[in-house]
Amino acid sequence: MSKKVIINPVTRISGFLEIEVEIKNGRIVDANSSGMLFRGFEKMLRGRPPLDAIYFTERICGICSTAHSMGSTLALEEAFNVVPDENNKMIRDFMHGCEFIQNHLRHTYQYTMPDYVKGPDINPVYSVEHNDFRLPEAINKRIASNYLTSFKYSRMAHEMLAELGGKVPHTHGIFVGGTTVNMDISKYLKVKYLLAQIRDFVENAMLEDIYTIAHYYPECFNYGKGYGNLMSYGCFDIYLQPQRFYVSPKVMIDGKIKEFDPQRVTENIEYAWYKSDLESLKPLDEEPEADRFKKDAYSWIKAPRYKELPMEVGPLARLWLSGNYNRGISTMDRTIARVLETKKIIEIMTSLLEGIRLEPANQDQYVVPKEAKGKGLIDTTRGSLGHWLSIDEQEIFHYTIITPTAWNLSPKDSMGNRGTIEQALIATKIEDINNPLEIGRTVRSFDPCVSCATHVIGEYNTLKIRIV
Amino acid sequence: MVNLALETRNNKEKIPLIWLETCGCSGNIISLMDADDPDIVYFLREMVDLTYNNSLMAAEGEAAYEKFLNTLDKEFILVIEGAISIKDEGLYNVIARYKDRLITGMEAALKAGEKAKYVISMGTCASYGGISAAAPNPSQCISVNEHLNKKTILLPGCPGHPDWVIGTIGHLIAFGIPELDEEGRPIIFYGITIHDNCTRRSYFDERVFASKLGEKECMFRLGCRGPITKADCPIIRWNDTDNWPIGVNTPCIGCTQRGFPDGMEPFVRY
Structure with missing residues (x-):
């Protein structure tokens, strides 16, 4: 006896996602994930002024817009042959850190906690859809109260970012050459003060809250592992001071940690709704044509692969690859890693502030090269983000973006390998088939951002709806 | 229990709000969470009864979409963030699956837009198509006004500022529709x-x-x-x-x- 369960919308993530699983003898035996939003940024970018890529690609995602400003700026700097000075790099990394904090606070409290904690009694958080709330009343009350308090601290993280970047979402201050902000004592003190307050909440409330959840939901350590292959493009990795250093580009395959080689990144389209003479595409290859009737395909998200393998990216991958965590790989480990990483990033940012000098921005009148190529590979909140662009006649020609969520939420490939989240769902024991909470808990442990993953678009005429 | 009863009564008295995300980046709901004085907690506790928003709601799957449907029979405010993708009957932006049928952003916007007491187009994508409709507009995005074929209150911005939407909703609750310019933007914010x-x-x-x-x-x-x-x-x-x-x-x-x-x-x- 097998049963199919479909969840759509998977709420408390960014964007629109459908998860379909097949459950047999109480366990998940197959899983498909489908992104449900398409906009087509890569096609929009062709012909635009290259410098506009920063503010333009930010708008792929309202949650991780700073990530895209980092990726696009790094790609442009390679293409323009511009190297920012160390002070500019530190300010820019500090700004990127603000987004890590804001995203992790928000995802942990607003998006993850309602899976485990009965929310404060205000709509739309309060829910009686299921009864697997195990916390004693007083503890539940404490965490539900922190759910509300956390809004303040994630807001403060954005306040720091706006102090240096002008506004957020879609900040302005990150640009070719580093930043545009003229660092002064007022800005410096303000972000230092805000960071200290956030640090207090993270170290004294958030850490305890997540370990409490882990204590009452111990079975979440036993599922959601997936392949266990991890990857990071590196971030906060240009500093010699150990307290500023986080993780350099690395991969772990079959338990062995190795250097990351950017030449080995490809996208497989076997089970995605695209057709091409190539089964496997490299960044800056011509976009494949869409084919919605392609046999057996089931997703608009392409399948990024490293050495033909699906990889997990994100906070747990980074902590593991940098030697900061080794308890295990599971739904709960991933959820805890996000909180531990928040603490780690705050420590790095605190150290960056000790190095940042009060100096004006180091901007220039940039001349767009006639022809050039560039890539910007960096680990961002959700994992490894890559921007690749080519410039022709001073305009953008090709632009390829491979997002962290595409790595985690990819479909199967021509080798038959499932995507990372699909594999993480396999073999999970479902306690109550009418309320398969384990699915949402595992999916959310990856903090998927479907707005990012499905930015690529193709042409198709009709759509055949799968009836299950 | 008394507190709970009070809260429940408050929820009944407050006007329900559907915050529908369509073809965009979710940046406007994030911007709302950045609100201060009043903040989002005050907004949710004291001003509106937010019955549906996919980013924040605890419910998921069909149960989530039912909260959307159950709101339609009441007097409610509709906020739409994101443009409306009309390509291939809206299937570029599917917001739910209900009883084995895909529900598009196009369908949900129309369904709620026809019944809402007030409709707010939040952000530039909803107001004008915005970056979702940037050339060559691969998903054939149009504005909410074009889709509903009526004039909604426009709060453009990428993203919209939280003061603009909380201020506008506050005005709707206490004083009715604010003074608008010829495009439908509140003059107090866009004058x-x-x-x-x-x-x-x-x-x-x-x-x-x-x-x-x-x-x-x-x-x-x-x-x-x-x-x-x-x-x-x-x-x-x-x-x-x-x-x-x-x-x-x-x-x-x-x-x-x-x-x-x-x-x-x-x-x-x-």
Whole structure:
């Protein structure tokens, strides 16, 4: 006896996602994930002024817009042959850190906690859809109260970012050459003060809250592992001071940690709704044509692969690859890693502030090269983000973006390998088939951002709806 | 229990709100979470009964979509963020699956838009198509007004400022529809251009211009769209700071304006 369960919308993530699983003898035996939003940024970018890529690609995602400003700026700097000075790099990394904090606070409290904690009694958080709330009343009350308090601290993280970047979402201050902000004592003190307050909440409330959840939901350590292959493009990795250093580009395959080689990144389209003479595409290859009737395909998200393998990216991958965590790989480990990483990033940012000098921005009148190529590979909140662009006649020609969520939420490939989240769902024991909470808990442990993953678009005429 | 009863009664008295995300980036709901004085907690506790928003709601799957359906029979406010993708009958933006049928953003917007007491188009994508409709507009995005074929309250901005939407909803609750301009924007927020109130206006008047980002003078010659962009950013600033894009020595890119982004590029002109 097998049963199919479909969840759509998977709420408390960014964007629109459908998860379909097949459950047999109480366990998940197959899983498909489908992104449900398409906009087509890569096609929009062709012909635009290259410098506009920063503010333009930010708008792929309202949650991780700073990530895209980092990726696009790094790609442009390679293409323009511009190297920012160390002070500019530190300010820019500090700004990127603000987004890590804001995203992790928000995802942990607003998006993850309602899976485990009965929310404060205000709509739309309060829910009686299921009864697997195990916390004693007083503890539940404490965490539900922190759910509300956390809004303040994630807001403060954005306040720091706006102090240096002008506004957020879609900040302005990150640009070719580093930043545009003229660092002064007022800005410096303000972000230092805000960071200290956030640090207090993270170290004294958030850490305890997540370990409490882990204590009452111990079975979440036993599922959601997936392949266990991890990857990071590196971030906060240009500093010699150990307290500023986080993780350099690395991969772990079959338990062995190795250097990351950017030449080995490809996208497989076997089970995605695209057709091409190539089964496997490299960044800056011509976009494949869409084919919605392609046999057996089931997703608009392409399948990024490293050495033909699906990889997990994100906070747990980074902590593991940098030697900061080794308890295990599971739904709960991933959820805890996000909180531990928040603490780690705050420590790095605190150290960056000790190095940042009060100096004006180091901007220039940039001349767009006639022809050039560039890539910007960096680990961002959700994992490894890559921007690749080519410039022709001073305009953008090709632009390829491979997002962290595409790595985690990819479909199967021509080798038959499932995507990372699909594999993480396999073999999970479902306690109550009418309320398969384990699915949402595992999916959310990856903090998927479907707005990012499905930015690529193709042409198709009709759509055949799968009836299950 | 008394508290719970009070809360429940409050929820009944407050006007229900559906915050529907369609073809966009979810940046406006994130911007709402950045609100301060009042903040989102006050907004949810005291001002509205938010029955449906996919980013925040605890429920998922069909149970989540049922909360959307159950709101339609009441008197409610509808906020739509995101443009409406109409390509292939809306299947580029599916927001739910209900009883084995895919529900598109196009269908949900129409269903709720016909019944809502007030409809707010939040952000530039909902107001004008925005970046979702940027050329060559691969998903055939249109504005909410075009889709519903009626005039909604427009709160453009990429993203919209939280004060604009909380202020507008506060006005709807206490005083009815605020005074709107010919496009449907509340005059209190969009009455004058960025340029009119710009902190660098004196440089412009003296014809002193910045030659690159990072400088303190007027950025008109770098492509600043302040002169043609209506919004009160110079007054209210962003994210609880005294800062805004001009404050970090970058030009206004006209993100609240019809025609953004295609008509506003290049964002930075050298």
